Amino acid sequence: MSRIKREKETIDLMIKIYCNKKHKSKKNELCNECKELLEYAHKRLDFCKFGEEKKFCSKCPIHCYKKDMKIKIKEVMKFSGPRLLFYRPVQVIKHIIEK
Template identity: 70%
Template sequence: MGKIEREKKTIKLMVEIYCKKKHDMKNGELCEECQELLEYAHKRLSYCKFGENKSTCSRCPIHCYKKDMKEKVKEVMKFSGPRLVIYNPIELIRHALNK
């Protein structure tokens, strides 16, 4: 799996954790707001200028997210990041090593 697909998997997991805990997500479905955020993040990753040579978005010199979406992603990551220890520790380690 390439870096882009791995990043997509990681952000999906983080959004799912966030939506489940904050928006009472049921049956594995995301609320409209979280689904929109996930689709936006996946789109930005698909069109990443650096492709498979990218680092994590937080270390990127180009900020391709709109300001409001950037704030939402930060909130999701701040909430879900520490919880990856419980939900998917291997993904947490991969993400941390990519920094």
């Protein structure tokens, strides 16, 4: 699986966890705010100038997120990151090894 596809799957799951717990959305459904964030994140990944050589966003020299979206995605990651261990433990371990 390509790195971009893996990143998209991870951010999908993180936003779903966040929306489900914080916005009380139904399982596998997103509120409008979270849909917008997910679409934005996918768009940023699609147009990442580093492509498959991409590093983690936190290590990237180019910060391509708009300020408001950057704040939102950080909040999602901070909330959902630790919870990923319960949803996809193997994916979390791979992520830690890559980092």
